[in-house]
Amino acid sequence: MKIAIYPGSFDPITKGHLDILHTASEIFDKVIIAVARNPEKQGFLPVDVRVKLIKKSVKDMQNVEVDFFEGLTINYARERGATILIRGLRAVSDFEYEMQLSQANSALASEVKTVFLTTKPKYNFISSSTIKEIFLNKGDISKFVPEPVNEYLQNSYKC
Numbered sequence: 001m002k003i004a005i006y007p008g009s010f011d012p013i014t015k016g017h018l019d020i021l022h023t024a025s026e027i028f029d030k031v032i033i034a035v036a037r038n039p040e041k042q043g044f045l046p047v048d049v050r051v052k053l054i055k056k057s058v059k060d061m062q063n064v065e066v067d068f069f070e071g072l073t074i075n076y077a078r079e080r081g082a083t084i085l086i087r088g089l090r091a092v093s094d095f096e097y098e099m100q101l102s103q104a105n106s107a108l109a110s111e112v113k114t115v116f117l118t119t120k121p122k123y124n125f126i127s128s129s130t131i132k133e134i135f136l137n138k139g140d141i142s143k144f145v146p147e148p149v150n151e152y153l154q155n156s157y158k159c
C-alpha cells in the first residue's frame, strides 16, 4: 500500500491545493493531507480551523485523510508509514525552494521520496497568500477556494 503525505500550511486550503490532492488520490492508495503546525508562526487561521475546512472540502475523496503535525515532515511520514511526500509546483520561482526542501528531506530519510505535481493552468497562480490579500481587501475569492472556506471567511469577518 503506497501512502503519501501532502504537507503544507493550507492557510487556507485553495482550489490549487485541492487539484493537487485529487491527482495524488488517483495515483496513491492513500493520501494524508497534513497541516504543519509551527508554534513560532501564528498564521492567518488557527490550525484546527484549517483542518476543519480541509475536512469539509475533501468529503468526496474516499482515500484522503486529514491531519496535522508538528516538527519534521519526515518524522511524521515515518510515523504514518508513508514513503511519498507530495509537493506542488506553480512557477519556476517555487522550484529552488522545493528542490532544496526535497533534497534536505532525502538526506535525512532516503526512503521517503518527494513527488512534484502541477495543477490545471486555471489554478496555477493561486496561493493562500494571494487569497488572503484579495479577501482582506474585500475582493471575491469564491472562484479560488472551496465553498466551505469561502463560507467560513465570509461569516467570520462580517462587520
Ligand code: ADP
Residues within 6 Å of the ligand: 007, 008, 009, 010, 011, 014, 015, 016, 017, 020, 086, 087, 088, 089, 090, 094, 117, 118, 119, 123, 124, 125, 126, 127, 128
Ligand atoms: P507551505 O507553507 O508548505 O509552502 P502551502 O500551503 O503554501 O504550504 O503549499 C503546500 C504545497 O502546495 C506547496 O508545495 C505549494 O507549492 C503547493 N501549492 C500551493 N498552491 C499551489 C498551486 N496553485 N499549484 C500548484 N501547487 C501549489
